[in-house]
Amino acid sequence: MYRNFLIIVSLILSAAFHSGPVHADIYVGTTTPLSGPLRELGKNALAGMEAYFNRVNSTGGIHGQKIKLIIKDDKYEPRLAAQNMRTLIEQHDVISVIGNVGTPTAVVTVPIAIENKVPFIGAITGAPLLRNIPPNRYVFNYRASYSEEAASMIDGLLKSGIKPHEIAFFTQRDSYGDAGYDGAISALQKHNFFNTHTLAHGRYTRNSLNVEGALATILDVQIKPRAIIMAGSYAPSAKFIKLAKQDLPDCLFLNLSFVGSAPLLEELGAETENVIITQVVPGFNSNLPIANEFKRDLKNYSIFAKPNFISFESYIVAKIFIHALQSVKDTNITRESLINSLHKLSNLNIGLNLNISYSKEKHQGVHKVWPVMIDDKNFMPVDWNKLRESLKQSDLKTDTLANAP
Numbered sequence: 524m525y526r527n528f529l530i531i532v533s534l535i536l537s538a539a540f541h542s543g544p545v546h547a548d549i550y551v552g553t554t555t556p557l558s559g560p561l562r563e564l565g566k567n568a569l570a571g572m573e574a575y576f577n578r579v580n581s582t583g584g585i586h587g588q589k590i591k592l593i594i595k596d597d598k599y600e601p602r603l604a605a606q607n608m609r610t611l612i613e614q615h616d617v618i619s620v621i622g623n624v625g626t627p628t629a630v631v632t633v634p635i636a637i638e639n640k641v642p643f644i645g646a647i648t649g650a651p652l653l654r655n656i657p658p659n660r661y662v663f664n665y666r667a668s669y670s671e672e673a674a675s676m677i678d679g680l681l682k683s684g685i686k687p688h689e690i691a692f693f694t695q696r697d698s699y700g701d702a703g704y705d706g707a708i709s710a711l712q713k714h715n716f717f718n719t720h721t722l723a724h725g726r727y728t729r730n731s732l733n734v735e736g737a738l739a740t741i742l743d744v745q746i747k748p749r750a751i752i753m754a755g756s757y758a759p760s761a762k763f764i765k766l767a768k769q770d771l772p773d774c775l776f777l778n779l780s781f782v783g784s785a786p787l788l789e790e791l792g793a794e795t796e797n798v799i800i801t802q803v804v805p806g807f808n809s810n811l812p813i814a815n816e817f818k819r820d821l822k823n824y825s826i827f828a829k830p831n832f833i834s835f836e837s838y839i840v841a842k843i844f845i846h847a848l849q850s851v852k853d854t855n856i857t858r859e860s861l862i863n864s865l866h867k868l869s870n871l872n873i874g875l876n877l878n879i880s881y882s883k884e885k886h887q888g889v890h891k892v893w894p895v896m897i898d899d900k901n902f903m904p905v906d907w908n909k910l911r912e913s914l915k916q917s918d919l920k921t922d923t924l925a926n927a928p
Contacts, residue, residue: 548591549584549848549856551576552611554632555624559598560730561756563786565624568647569594570821570828571837572622577824579845586854590845593617597628599730599756604628608635618858619644621844622837625781626650626699627729637661642861645840647833648781649803650702658886663865665840665879665888666803669699669779673706673752675801675892676777677714680750683911685775687716691723691741691748693734693763695755700726703754703779723748727759734763742770749914750775757783761790768794773917775799785831788897795897799905800832802893805875806902807835812874813842832902842873843888 553572556565576590584590593615595607604623611617612635619642623632626648633652636643643662646653649669653662680690692707694700708719723744725737741748751767751774753760764776778787778800788795807814807830817838818830828834848856850864870878879888894905 547588549588550591550593550615550617551844552593552595552608552615552617552620553622554595554597554604554607554611554620554628555622556599557594557596559600560758561599561624561783563757564647564781564783564833565596565599567783567785567828567831567833568622568624568837570825571817571834571839572841574817574820574823574825574828574834575838575841575845578820581824585845585848585856588854588856599625599628601627601631605631605635608632612636612639612641617641618856619844619861621645622647622840624648626652626702627697629653630698633662640858642858642865644844644865645837647836648699649779650698651705652698654887657884660862660883663881663886663888665843666780666836667890667892668706668887669702669754669781670706670709671890672779672801672803672892673703674710674713675894676752676799677707677710679894679905679907679910680775680777681714682907684914685750687711687714688718688721688746689749691725691744691751693725693727693737693741693751693753693755693760695729695759696726697729699729699781700754703752707752727755727763729756732759732762734759734766738763738766741767747771748774750777753778753782755782757786757790761787761794764791764798765794773797777801780832780836783833784895784902785829785833788900791897795900798897800895800897800902802832802895802902803889803891804832804835804839805893806895806904807832811876813839814874816874839873839875843868843871843879846871846873 555568556562576592580589597604597607621644624647629648645665653664654668692704694704711719723741725740727734727737760782775797780801780803784800817835821828821830847864851860865881866883869880872878895902896905
């Protein structure tokens with residue numbers, strides 16, 4: 524009987540001891556290319572998230588719990604990405620997957636997240652497969668879609684005086700390339716141009732530099748393009764632009780944000796003229812509150828990283844994610860309570876000069892696109908009206924040379 528009494532006392536004391544919150548780490552996962560041809564994109568995406576998570580951890584974390592980011596390298600290969608997702612979910616029991624990079628990898632990782640009811644937040648891709656209507660409960664986006672980026676390109680080109688039949692395409696031969704191309708075609712059709720099948724479309728193989736065939740396809744047309752819309756990664760895109768300029772010196776080259784602006788700039792060297800990139804974040808060198816915060820945190824908590832558009836995007840994703848975690852009242856944060864918290868984020872002001880809202884019917888935070896043009900190694904906002912005047916002057920110069928005796 525005395526022994527039973529001791530057991531009861533022990534259980535009571537144990538319960539009393541554990542009645543307060545148990546401060547365990549909050550495990551979060553990401554699978555991203557840290558090696559292979561897209562390693563710079565993966566490293567930049569990682570730098571932005573780590574900077575914000577490290578800042579939060581330095582001030583005590585979430586309800587006393589630290590953010591533990593579990594990182595897996597997928598080399599931008601779907602097979603590896605799928606393996607990494609299952610490891611993150613089954614072995615590390617992550618509360619969410621955040622900031623994954625790429626569309627072809629998302630093709631396999633999104634279904635795994637949905638199957639296991641794991642929140643899939645802020646992927647660095649604008650692909651339509653993450654933007655179902657109505658949205659899937661477990662998939663949340665920060666950024667504008669590739670369709671919105673492509674529509675911004677088409678609207679701007681037409682405003683600058685480029686005709687629809689003067690546009691061509693250079694895309695990666697996979698779901699990413701398809702998303703960019705389909706978005707642009709849809710935008711052209713909204714402008715009542717339906718002969719889209721006549722437009723040149725060169726393609727290249729993912730994780731390769733074999734762009735010569737794509738260029739040959741584009742050059743093998745009667746009407747030389749004045750603008751080429753590109754859905755590629757930085758190394759093959761830079762090679763393509765350099766080669767294409769030999770035959771199309773005045774052509775505009777318009778890249779989706781996923782190209783990776785910083786490594787593209789480095790790869791291009793001196794061949795930066797007439798290169799445009801649509802961005803899904805404002806300029807990181809602007810004076811917006813979140814831009815200043817980002818640069819400060821990157822310097823303090825990710826000291827080897829340099830600010831760029833990809834790391835800025837992932838930093839914003841991390842900040843939205845942390846807001847959602849902080850809004851969960853219970854210290855025992857679950858996947859479902861995280862989702863419910865995201866659904867309640869309304870008119871969130873994080874210093875972007877626009878508010879972010881989510882709901883059960885709305886799983887994309889921002890729809891705005893910020894096009895920039897490379898100017899003397901800097902990224903400057905595109906003024907389509909000024910570009911129109913510049914193109915007119917270029918056309919006049921070309922006509923004058925052509926008619927010279």
